[in-house]
Amino acid sequence: MMKKPLIILTGPTAVGKTELSIKLAKMAGASIISADSMQVYRHMDIGSAKITKSEMQEIPHYLIDILEPTEEFHVVKFQEYARTYMEEIYAQGRIPLIVGGTGFYIQALLYDIDFTEEKQDKEYRAGLERTAAQQGSHALYEMLALIDPRAAAEIHENNVKRVIRALEFYHLTGKKISEHNAKERQKESPYNFAYFVLNDERMRLYQRINERVEQMLAQGLEQEVQKLRKLGCSREMVSMQGLGYKELLDYLENRCTLEEAGYRMKRDTRHFAKRQLTWFRREREVIWINKPEFDYDNDKILSYMQKELTQKGILT
Numbered sequence: 001m002m003k004k005p006l007i008i009l010t011g012p013t014a015v016g017k018t019e020l021s022i023k024l025a026k027m028a029g030a031s032i033i034s035a036d037s038m039q040v041y042r043h044m045d046i047g048s049a050k051i052t053k054s055e056m057q058e059i060p061h062y063l064i065d066i067l068e069p070t071e072e073f074h075v076v077k078f079q080e081y082a083r084t085y086m087e088e089i090y091a092q093g094r095i096p097l098i099v100g101g102t103g104f105y106i107q108a109l110l111y112d113i114d115f116t117e118e119k120q121d122k123e124y125r126a127g128l129e130r131t132a133a134q135q136g137s138h139a140l141y142e143m144l145a146l147i148d149p150r151a152a153a154e155i156h157e158n159n160v161k162r163v164i165r166a167l168e169f170y171h172l173t174g175k176k177i178s179e180h181n182a183k184e185r186q187k188e189s190p191y192n193f194a195y196f197v198l199n200d201e202r203m204r205l206y207q208r209i210n211e212r213v214e215q216m217l218a219q220g221l222e223q224e225v226q227k228l229r230k231l232g233c234s235r236e237m238v239s240m241q242g243l244g245y246k247e248l249l250d251y252l253e254n255r256c257t258l259e260e261a262g263y264r265m266k267r268d269t270r271h272f273a274k275r276q277l278t279w280f281r282r283e284r285e286v287i288w289i290n291k292p293e294f295d296y297d298n299d300k301i302l303s304y305m306q307k308e309l310t311q312k313g314i315l316t
Contacts, residue, residue, distance in 0.1 A: 004090060005314040006191035007097045008106055010035070010280065011198035012273035013243075014049075014208040016291070020198060021099040022057050023302050028097065028315060031060040031089045033082050035100030035109075038242045041069045043228060046221045047244035049212065060089075069228055069239035074161070076115050078105045095314065103279040110195070111187045119172050128164045143167060150178035156275065158241065185284070194312055196305060197280045200291045206270050213244075213265045222248055222258070243269050 007030060009021050025032055034040065038048035042065050050064065062085040067073055082105075086096045098106060107113065132140050141157035144166050151166045169177040200208070225248040233240050235249050244265055251261040280286060287308055294300040309315040 003190060003192040004086075005095050006086075006110070006193040007095055007309065007314065008035075008110065008193060008195045009097060009099045009198065010101055010103065010106060010196070011289075012205060012276045013101050013269060014212045014273070015198050015200055015205060016208075017099055017101070017198055018049075018051050018055060020298050020301060021097065022055070022059055023298055024305060025059045025097050026057075027302055027306060028095055028309060029093075030095040030097035031085075031092070032062065032097050032099050033085050033089075034061065034063040035078070035082075035098050035102050035105045036063075037073060037078075037102050037105070038239070039064050039100070040067050040073050041065075041071075041239050042067065043069060043231065044224070044239065044242070044245070046216050046219050046224045047242060047248075049216070060094075062089075069231065069233045070237060072238050074238070075105055075108050078102075079108050079113075079115075082109050101276055103276060103283070106195075107185065107283065110189050110191065110193060111185060112190055113184045113187070121168060121172055124171055125164060125168055128167055129160075132160050132164070137163070140164065140167065148176040148178050151176060151181075154178065154275075154279070156272075158246070160241075161238065192312060192314060193285075194305075194309055194314055195283065195286050196289055196308075197283075197286050198289050198291065198301075199277070205273060209269045209273060210266050213262060213269065216244060216265075217258075217262055222251070225249060225252060243272060 007024070007028060009017055009024060011017055021032060024030065036048065038044055039050045040063055041048070044050070051061065063078070063081055082098070089096045098109065100106070108115070128140060137157050137160050140160065140163045141152065144155070144163050145152040147170050148166060155162045155166065157163065166177040169175070169180065221244060225245055228240070228245070229252065235246060240246060240249060247261040247265045247268070250256045251258050289301055289304070291301070294304065306315065
């Protein structure tokens with residue numbers, strides 16, 4: 001049976017995926033599914049650098065603005081939604097284009113990774129949650145670093161949910177989740193895919209990140225976070241773990257100054273971009289697009305992408 005076509009456009013935060021994704025969608029006859037863990041939430045526009053209606057240029061977009069910030073979003077939900085939308089897009093005679101920087105989501109969809117049979121130990125998990133609440137996320141992270149250093153290198157210590165899942169997996173199976181994930185990654189994809197990773201020189205990327213943070217603060221990120229607090233959002237929620245939101249919460253709760261919050265946003269976003277690139281370098285069959293090699297010209301990049309898509313039989 002012929003594999004269905006799938007295009008992926010990813011890369012570190014602030015690299016310029018949004019603008020290129022619109023051009024690519026127009027060229028390929030594609031509809032966009034967001035692989036972003038924050039843009040899925042309503043009322044979280046500035047801090048997530050959410051694409052605007054005018055920027056969409058009438059290209060259909062999915063998985064944007066579909067959940068309230070009080071709701072939980074995770075990889076299994078992403079898979080479920082994305083698969084449903086992909087079938088809808090195929091039925092329209094179009095190609096799904098996955099755009100976003102959450103590598104774990106992309107991998108789960110691309111290789112059809114099965115999470116359904118994972119066991120749980122609610123009592124053990126509750127104990128870990130208490131440890132995190134009483135001693136902070138770093139205490140849990142150190143536990144993980146001892147039993148599975150590779151998983152610790154891949155998961156940020158603030159991502160308490162994934163740290164707990166990794167510890168719970170080891171507790172239940174006696175196996176490292178990093179080894180389990182490595183095995184899952186060897187699965188063959190059910191799709192005929194092109195996996196593009198957009199990249200830039202590190203100093204230029206970091207400059208763009210710093211500028212984006214300044215822009216978010218100027219656009220009213222503080223007011224956005226105040227509004228979220230009024231809606232009942234608190235730091236324990238998955239939505240409020242996002243970069244920009246947790247730092248501004250600290251400022252609004254008098255834990256730091258606005259200047260400190262801005263500094264931490266820039267620093268943590270740069271660290272995040274570095275981790276994203278580490279993730280993509282580990283992935284198979286990736287097509288790297290280094291912007292300096294194309295003189296920062298999206299039309300040149302698009303021409304190269306078109307050749308790659310034609311060679312793979314995704315475009316005719």
